[in-house]
Amino acid sequence: MGMLNERTERVLYAVVQSYISTNEPVGSRFITKAYSFNLSPATIRNIMADLEESGFLLQPHTSAGRVPTDRGYRFYVDHMARQKEAEDRFLKSFILRLEATREDLDGLLEAAARTLSEHSRYLGLAAPMKSGKTTLNRIELFIYRGNYIAVMLLTDEGLIKHKLIRMGQELTPRTLRRISEYLNQEFSGYTIDEIRFKLIREMSREKALCDILISKAVQICREALSFPAGDIYISGFSDFIGLPDFSDRIREIAGAIEDKHFMLKLLEQVGSESEDVPSVVIGSENPVKEMRDLSMVVSAFKQGGKTAGTVGVIGPTRMDYTKAIVMVQTAARFITEALAR
Amino acid sequence: MGMLNERTERVLYAVVQSYISTNEPVGSRFITKAYSFNLSPATIRNIMADLEESGFLLQPHTSAGRVPTDRGYRFYVDHMARQKEAEDRFLKSFILRLEATREDLDGLLEAAARTLSEHSRYLGLAAPMKSGKTTLNRIELFIYRGNYIAVMLLTDEGLIKHKLIRMGQELTPRTLRRISEYLNQEFSGYTIDEIRFKLIREMSREKALCDILISKAVQICREALSFPAGDIYISGFSDFIGLPDFSDRIREIAGAIEDKHFMLKLLEQVGSESEDVPSVVIGSENPVKEMRDLSMVVSAFKQGGKTAGTVGVIGPTRMDYTKAIVMVQTAARFITEALAR
DNA sequence: TTTAGCACTCTCGCTGTTTGAGTGCTAAAG
DNA sequence: CTTTAGCACTCAAACAGCGAGAGTGCTAAA
Numbered sequence: 001m002g003m004l005n006e007r008t009e010r011v012l013y014a015v016v017q018s019y020i021s022t023n024e025p026v027g028s029r030f031i032t033k034a035y036s037f038n039l040s041p042a043t044i045r046n047i048m049a050d051l052e053e054s055g056f057l058l059q060p061h062t063s064a065g066r067v068p069t070d071r072g073y074r075f076y077v078d079h080m081a082r083q084k085e086a087e088d089r090f091l092k093s094f095i096l097r098l099e100a101t102r103e104d105l106d107g108l109l110e111a112a113a114r115t116l117s118e119h120s121r122y123l124g125l126a127a128p129m130k131s132g133k134t135t136l137n138r139i140e141l142f143i144y145r146g147n148y149i150a151v152m153l154l155t156d157e158g159l160i161k162h163k164l165i166r167m168g169q170e171l172t173p174r175t176l177r178r179i180s181e182y183l184n185q186e187f188s189g190y191t192i193d194e195i196r197f198k199l200i201r202e203m204s205r206e207k208a209l210c211d212i213l214i215s216k217a218v219q220i221c222r223e224a225l226s227f228p229a230g231d232i233y234i235s236g237f238s239d240f241i242g243l244p245d246f247s248d249r250i251r252e253i254a255g256a257i258e259d260k261h262f263m264l265k266l267l268e269q270v271g272s273e274s275e276d277v278p279s280v281v282i283g284s285e286n287p288v289k290e291m292r293d294l295s296m297v298v299s300a301f302k303q304g305g306k307t308a309g310t311v312g313v314i315g316p317t318r319m320d321y322t323k324a325i326v327m328v329q330t331a332a333r334f335i336t337e338a339l340a341r
Numbered sequence: 342m343g344m345l346n347e348r349t350e351r352v353l354y355a356v357v358q359s360y361i362s363t364n365e366p367v368g369s370r371f372i373t374k375a376y377s378f379n380l381s382p383a384t385i386r387n388i389m390a391d392l393e394e395s396g397f398l399l400q401p402h403t404s405a406g407r408v409p410t411d412r413g414y415r416f417y418v419d420h421m422a423r424q425k426e427a428e429d430r431f432l433k434s435f436i437l438r439l440e441a442t443r444e445d446l447d448g449l450l451e452a453a454a455r456t457l458s459e460h461s462r463y464l465g466l467a468a469p470m471k472s473g474k475t476t477l478n479r480i481e482l483f484i485y486r487g488n489y490i491a492v493m494l495l496t497d498e499g500l501i502k503h504k505l506i507r508m509g510q511e512l513t514p515r516t517l518r519r520i521s522e523y524l525n526q527e528f529s530g531y532t533i534d535e536i537r538f539k540l541i542r543e544m545s546r547e548k549a550l551c552d553i554l555i556s557k558a559v560q561i562c563r564e565a566l567s568f569p570a571g572d573i574y575i576s577g578f579s580d581f582i583g584l585p586d587f588s589d590r591i592r593e594i595a596g597a598i599e600d601k602h603f604m605l606k607l608l609e610q611v612g613s614e615s616e617d618v619p620s621v622v623i624g625s626e627n628p629v630k631e632m633r634d635l636s637m638v639v640s641a642f643k644q645g646g647k648t649a650g651t652v653g654v655i656g657p658t659r660m661d662y663t664k665a666i667v668m669v670q671t672a673a674r675f676i677t678e679a680l681a682r
Numbered sequence: 683t684t685t686a687g688c689a690c691t692c693t694c695g696c697t698g699t700t701t702g703a704g705t706g707c708t709a710a711a712g
Numbered sequence: 713c714t715t716t717a718g719c720a721c722t723c724a725a726a727c728a729g730c731g732a733g734a735g736t737g738c739t740a741a742a
Contacts, residue, residue: 040686043683045736063736064735104504140483145478152503154485154491156486241592251579258576258578382716403721403722405723405724
């Protein structure tokens, strides 16, 4: 599997790199020149034929150059050496950008997605952990315009949500305060999922108790927790869609990207396994079939030891993996660090 | 200007309608058949030649059918009769959809944009009034994780914003409450713009007073008001971009749409004049040059007599104006009504 | 094992041709 | 004076044929 002799490997690298930057099938002659092999085109052809046989390359048609297969990219990614200098240059502008936005998690993630996309020209992504896993720090309630209640949820992770709830009748400030105290006492420190669970139990008990106050509280909390899908920041749409790779299928891909729910699930599925180093999913490896000819580089960022969300990049299979990996990794690290402060 | 004889007008309508639905240049023969004129193609040709001379139609090339000019669309829009039945059908599903989301303004607008785009297959837009014009209902502060303050701003219009602010040192709950009281007393009932103005005055006075409390308060308020551009809900990206009209220029258009700041300014510029009936901007009439071959239908919705925001649709110049106008109008009315409750 | 040489294949761009839709004009008919 | 039939004309789009060029695989010599 990982067994290619030195020379063959070099040829594979050359093909991948060249194809990544030009998007043109690459021929034997070109390789000898551009990568200064001391070999004749014929020899390269033999090597390429071998590489094709073992599934790392393929020809779009008989008289064209070779193009990497997904497997070829995979080999490239798994064996390539890190480019240190790219990292440094990127790191600087990245930190510069993010440092400027000392906001809450949302602001940070939005900036991350944008920076990622601007530097890569691919699609930049950032999303906090599925909100169910976040733990509630506290919940605040106010009366608003008589018969509405404004709810503000704060989580330990810096995520903030608000919601307006319409009430049947008006509540006095005093009742509201009591409700608020009850909710905080009962639910602070639990994750949203746990709270949802507890709420269900509470609902049944509540009937028995017939305590109107608690009933109201539970009702408010239920409504407040009925979030829409969850946040995800996506940036770089236009550059991405302008890429020559998808001149057909634009519609389809645009549709997938616009569906935030879908993207979130995608991130979640791919990012789950990642540890310190970003995970790379190449074309056909993608579990989601709509994404079969796209690649993703995704990494998780943490807070207090726990995974707190994901950042990443989506691009064509011929994306610049070296750069993408470095960028995503830097981004994840930086966010982790920023959250730790 | 509005002087075309009955018959000529009918021909113009036929061309516009046909072109809107097929996106193909329309010929004389086709018109006679499809719209059952009791005239020969030759006659129609003469009429069309007249229409071309007066600038309502043009030929893409000599041997092709005619296509409406922007002026042609304009005439069509200004003179067309309302289609009552389309309205009713749309109204029902629209209300159904929006009724389900009894949320705050944000939720309402998002639903509106989506409904608009789904029913039109164009780009659906919805945005609240520029936040500077909204009036502050109240401001709430809490301590969060020691050295952060969570700020929640509520406006009279149902707009809610939150922000996390990092403080140099920790504040006691008591100080915070006093700050909060000060801010509410000082700023409630003013518009955000006014508050910004007052803040500047306060800043200078503050130096003289040397009151640390007020100083802190002002600082917090300043930070809290440093919003990003403002919200706008855009929906239907993928359908829109898949339209055959922009198969080239996709990149450019996608770029413009992605730039929310730009879109917001666009809406503001176009929507300002609209009263009860949506305003229609056709292609070259657009003040913004990037949008010169797109059309927009925009309407404002109100709250308490004042304009509270805008909804609209963007499509190709050959968009279905009848439908778009009815839809946008219904949407605006419905939102106005929903806000009144 | 490498390489030169050669025949072969296939895309791409160019050219010319045909087809068909649609026009404008003219002259006859209403 | 208006409408219409007829006809010549124009042009885009579709198609076929062709040559050039890039790239290959194979064979035989170095």
